[in-house]
Amino acid sequence: MPEDLNWAIGGEAGDGIDSTGKIFAQALSRAGRHVFTSKDFASRIRGGYTAYKVRTSVDRVESVVDRLDILIALTERTIHENEDELHEDSVIIYDGERSTMQDVEVPGDATALEVPLKRLAEDAGGAIMLNVVALGAACEVTGFPIENLDESLEKRFGDKGEAIVENNKEAARKGQHYVQEEYGEFDYDMETTDEDYVLLNGDEAIGMGAIAAGCRFYAGYPITPATDVMEYMTGRVDQFGGKVVQAEDELSAINMALGAARAGARAMTATSGPGIDLMTETFGLVATSETPLVICDVMRSGPSTGMPTKQEQGDLNMTLYGGHGEIPRFVVAPTTVSECFWKTVEAFNLAEKYQTPVFLVSDLAMAVTEQTFSPETFDMDEVEIDRGKVVDENDIDAWLDEKGRFQAHFAAADGVSPRAFPGTTDGAHMTTGLEHDELGRRTEDTDVRIEQVDKRQRKVETAREQEDFDYREFGDPDADTLVISWGSNEGALRESLTLLEEDGYDVRFLSVPYIFPRPDLSAEIEAAEDVIVVECNATGQFADVIEHDVLERVQRINKYNGVRFKADELATDIKETLDAPAEATQ
Amino acid sequence: MSSDVRFTDFKSDKQPTWCPGCGDFGTMNGMMKALAETGNDPDNTFIVAGIGCSGKIGTYMHSYALHGVHGRALPVGIGVKMANPDLEVMVSGGDGDGYSIGAGHFIHAVRRNVDMSYVVMDNRIYGLTKGQASPTSREDFETSTSPDGPNQPPVNPKALALASGATFIAQSFSSNAQRHAEIVQKAVEHDGFGFVNVYSPCVTFNDVDTYDYFRDAIVDLDETDHDPSDRDQAKDKILESDKEYMGVLYQDEDSVPFEEREGVEGSMAEIPDGAPEGAMDLVREFY
Numbered sequence: 017m018p019e020d021l022n023w024a025i026g027g028e029a030g031d032g033i034d035s036t037g038k039i040f041a042q043a044l045s046r047a048g049r050h051v052f053t054s055k056d057f058a059s060r061i062r063g064g065y066t067a068y069k070v071r072t073s074v075d076r077v078e079s080v081v082d083r084l085d086i087l088i089a090l091t092e093r094t095i096h097e098n099e100d101e102l103h104e105d106s107v108i109i110y111d112g113e114r115s116t117m118q119d120v121e122v123p124g125d126a127t128a129l130e131v132p133l134k135r136l137a138e139d140a141g142g143a144i145m146l147n148v149v150a151l152g153a154a155c156e157v158t159g160f161p162i163e164n165l166d167e168s169l170e171k172r173f174g175d176k177g178e179a180i181v182e183n184n185k186e187a188a189r190k191g192q193h194y195v196q197e198e199y200g201e202f203d204y205d206m207e208t209t210d211e212d213y214v215l216l217n218g219d220e221a222i223g224m225g226a227i228a229a230g231c232r233f234y235a236g237y238p239i240t241p242a243t244d245v246m247e248y249m250t251g252r253v254d255q256f257g258g259k260v261v262q263a264e265d266e267l268s269a270i271n272m273a274l275g276a277a278r279a280g281a282r283a284m285t286a287t288s289g290p291g292i293d294l295m296t297e298t299f300g301l302v303a304t305s306e307t308p309l310v311i312c313d314v315m316r317s318g319p320s321t322g323m324p325t326k327q328e329q330g331d332l333n334m335t336l337y338g339g340h341g342e343i344p345r346f347v348v349a350p351t352t353v354s355e356c357f358w359k360t361v362e363a364f365n366l367a368e369k370y371q372t373p374v375f376l377v378s379d380l381a382m383a384v385t386e387q388t389f390s391p392e393t394f395d396m397d398e399v400e401i402d403r404g405k406v407v408d409e410n411d412i413d414a415w416l417d418e419k420g421r422f423q424a425h426f427a428a429a430d431g432v433s434p435r436a437f438p439g440t441t442d443g444a445h446m447t448t449g450l451e452h453d454e455l456g457r458r459t460e461d462t463d464v465r466i467e468q469v470d471k472r473q474r475k476v477e478t479a480r481e482q483e484d485f486d487y488r489e490f491g492d493p494d495a496d497t498l499v500i501s502w503g504s505n506e507g508a509l510r511e512s513l514t515l516l517e518e519d520g521y522d523v524r525f526l527s528v529p530y531i532f533p534r535p536d537l538s539a540e541i542e543a544a545e546d547v548i549v550v551e552c553n554a555t556g557q558f559a560d561v562i563e564h565d566v567l568e569r570v571q572r573i574n575k576y577n578g579v580r581f582k583a584d585e586l587a588t589d590i591k592e593t594l595d596a597p598a599e600a601t602q
Numbered sequence: 603m604s605s606d607v608r609f610t611d612f613k614s615d616k617q618p619t620w621c622p623g624c625g626d627f628g629t630m631n632g633m634m635k636a637l638a639e640t641g642n643d644p645d646n647t648f649i650v651a652g653i654g655c656s657g658k659i660g661t662y663m664h665s666y667a668l669h670g671v672h673g674r675a676l677p678v679g680i681g682v683k684m685a686n687p688d689l690e691v692m693v694s695g696g697d698g699d700g701y702s703i704g705a706g707h708f709i710h711a712v713r714r715n716v717d718m719s720y721v722v723m724d725n726r727i728y729g730l731t732k733g734q735a736s737p738t739s740r741e742d743f744e745t746s747t748s749p750d751g752p753n754q755p756p757v758n759p760k761a762l763a764l765a766s767g768a769t770f771i772a773q774s775f776s777s778n779a780q781r782h783a784e785i786v787q788k789a790v791e792h793d794g795f796g797f798v799n800v801y802s803p804c805v806t807f808n809d810v811d812t813y814d815y816f817r818d819a820i821v822d823l824d825e826t827d828h829d830p831s832d833r834d835q836a837k838d839k840i841l842e843s844d845k846e847y848m849g850v851l852y853q854d855e856d857s858v859p860f861e862e863r864e865g866v867e868g869s870m871a872e873i874p875d876g877a878p879e880g881a882m883d884l885v886r887e888f889y
């Protein structure tokens with residue numbers, strides 16, 4: 017029997033596939049087994065094919081594999097869709113009494129278990145429980161203690177009353193006994209442990225991180241696969257004095273979040289590609305008004321409406337470069353589900369410390385993947401809050417100009433100005449998307465323009481000095497082959513290292529969660545013979561930026577005071593550039 | 603909040619660059635008076651402005667303020683108020699800003715009924731971009747981008763508001779200083795979304811909807827037997843497209859603001875130094 021077991025339930029959307037899969041995944045996690053789930057789904061509410069897959073082991077599991085050991089097939093199509101992953105020891109459970117399943121052909125040498133799911137469910141109190149009958153059957157096949165399933169059923173149906181819970185337990189037992197009597201012993205034997213794990217997905221981890229970090233206002237507009245963040249926060253953030261508002265569109269969502277942030281709340285919005293497009297208009301306003309805001313993009317396949325239920329990491333350029341003009345911003349991309357939590361906490365701190373937009377980039381694969389963790393992974397005592405340079409009535413005097421006006425955009429040496437929440441005495445000030453002076457008042461003065469652009473840009477340099485924009489390293493540190501990746505690929509890559517090693521390939525793997533500012537990888541790249549960048553997109557957007565980093569830099573002449581180049585000035589600039597050492601002109 | 607706040611305390615030291623005679627001067631003065639009269643001061647007031655000549659208002663007033671992008675001032679105002687209900691929030695912009703690019707936000711802000719005021723400077727033209735048709739321009743009003751007139755009827759923002767479930771709809775005229783300030787004050791005092799459409803003439807690009815036109819056309823509701831609490835009366839007045847009214851057209855005295863209904867209690871600015879107490883329960887939920 018395999019060390020880890022791959023299990024799936026598949027059928028039509030509307031068949032309760034998700035909740036059934038989740039019940040099983042939770043039962044496993046409560047039995048002290050690690051779980052990694054994935055979903056196949058299409059963009060429809062009823063019909064079509066959908067599946068929930070669970071990989072489980074007593075050791076940590078970090079990715080999906082191409083192998084299915086147990087398949088509960090509610091439709092014939094489920095079998096065909098998964099044919100390639102079945103093997104000679106696979107077990108397929110299906111209801112042979114159903115008219116649509118009578119001529120099912122079981123591929124290869126896989127074992128077919130015909131279990132009258134519907135009939136047994138009816139015996140237990142209702143056909144609706146047929147999925148649970150199948151779970152009971154799966155418990156028997158895998159040797160998984162059914163008591164663990166009971167706990168999970170209690171959790172799932174507890175709200176619906178004792179009777180429903182009991183009926184479901186009964187339904188599971190009917191499935192179990194049927195298999196026991198008709199098919200006898202199986203090779204599987206699922207070990208359990210005393211570990212207590214929690215099971216959650218990337219979106220939930222982001223929502224949880226946000227609340228832990230003190231986010232109190234969330235505005236969003238539903239979109240797959242970001243909606244779960246909003247659904248997670250709804251109801252929960254209220255318990256901590258916060259609110260979720262469903263806006264009329266993404267333009268409104270980001271502007272509401274911006275308003276809340278200016279009022280002093282930690283605020284966030286989350287969306288996916290098409291929503292990010294709409295929000296782009298406001299990126300510059302967030303940056304020039306120096307408002308701390310966390311903007312989360314849970315990527316899916318684009319462009320346009322693309323494939324809304326499929327994975328892609330195609331928005332990197334959008335988050336790095338989206339918006340007209342030039343704006344300082346941070347782009348952080350968690351690489352695992354647990355990192356979704358911690359990077360969200362960090363995103364709020366970065367946003368407030370540097371008063372900038374922070375793009376938190378996740379993706380569909382991470383959003384729908386549930387994974388087990390020991391609860392300490394999310395140790396709330398470790399959460400640190402840094403609100404940056406907030407001033408109150410006691411220290412605001414230091415930031416008033418000679419006329420007593422608050423300098424909300426003071427051109428500080430580190431690029432970060434003081435922040436006064438509305439309501440602070442003497443702090444009243446204006447801020448705007450127009451270029452402005454230190455008081456926030458509109459200006460077209462060429463010198464002030466340069467001063468403010470430089471000031472905002474300096475935040476990036478300050479952050480590079482103060483923060484640890486690092487990567488995570490796996491594999492053989494001395495290997496000639498260097499693999500670099502970002503986002504949710506980390507788990508699969510880590511596992512592939514083991515497989516490669518077995519075949520005699522030594523690989524060094526860097527997983528990079530910071531896109532901008534990002535760690536300098538030049539030394540690592542120089543030291544390697546082959547460098548491979550892995551990402552879930554067609555053009556290699558991250559590869560492009562990394563390649564750019566290791567290029568010999570061109571020298572630059574830049575002008576941004578609002579006036580076009582003049583000939584004499586250019587001649588001087590070019591001469592100076594040629595005479596000066598290259599570095600100085602960058 | 604000190605009782606000796608004067609309306610000039612809401613003035614910034616930036617001189618307005620509006621054309622001499624622009625209606626926006628009067629509109630702004632009324633806004634400042636209304637804020638002072640209602641006992642607010644610059645440090646507890648948040649003004650959000652859109653883009654346009656009208657949108658410059660945030661620059662000329664002194665308070666906490668944000669001058670945003672075109673058409674999106676309302677969502678910003680909603681965010682501010684939701685995050686800190688103790689602030690007095692006033693949003694302002696033009697007819698283009700509010701009823702064209704921002705029309706979607708307008709109807710949703712109305713139906714959301716957050717306790718703030720929205721003052722629209724309606725000059726029936728795009729001023730800042732130098733004289734193109736706006737959504738309130740007359741059907742035959744000739745402009746640089748509509749030489750034969752927009753050839754479509756103007757929107758009726760008051761009707762839009764009423765249809766969207768508004769709890770306060772008023773109209774005012776910037777040159778009637780006393781009445782204008784009074785009307786804005788009522789909007790500020792209203793428990794919910796206080797919407798005021800202000801006729802605020804553009805003396806440079808609109809030679810049809812002029813001071814003279816409005817002065818002649820306008821009827822003060824206070825001089826009629828209009829009952830603003832009667833929605834049917836309000837509806838009839840609002841749909842009379844050939845009439846210009848001044849005063850409160852509709853007010854729902856029982857209005858309860860959104861944030862109150864949602865149970866928002868105080869400022870969200872205060873957060874604990876680390877994760878909130880009980881945060882570990884958020885983790886345990888996932889067992």
Ligand SMILES: Cc1ncc(C[n+]2csc(CCOP(=O)(O)OP(=O)(O)O)c2C)c(N)n1
Nearest residue numbers: 654655656672696697698699727728729730
């Ligand atoms: C997204 C976007 N589109 C267009 C513009 C250009 N623009 C600036 S003001 C304006 C119209 C403003 O008209 P209105 O709201 O009636 O204000 P007024 O200037 O008449 O007071 C336009 C189209 C812009 N700033 N942003």
Ligand code: SF4
Nearest residue numbers: 621624655729804805
């Ligand atoms: S163009 Fe019209 S609206 Fe703009 S400032 Fe001049 S008069 Fe006022």
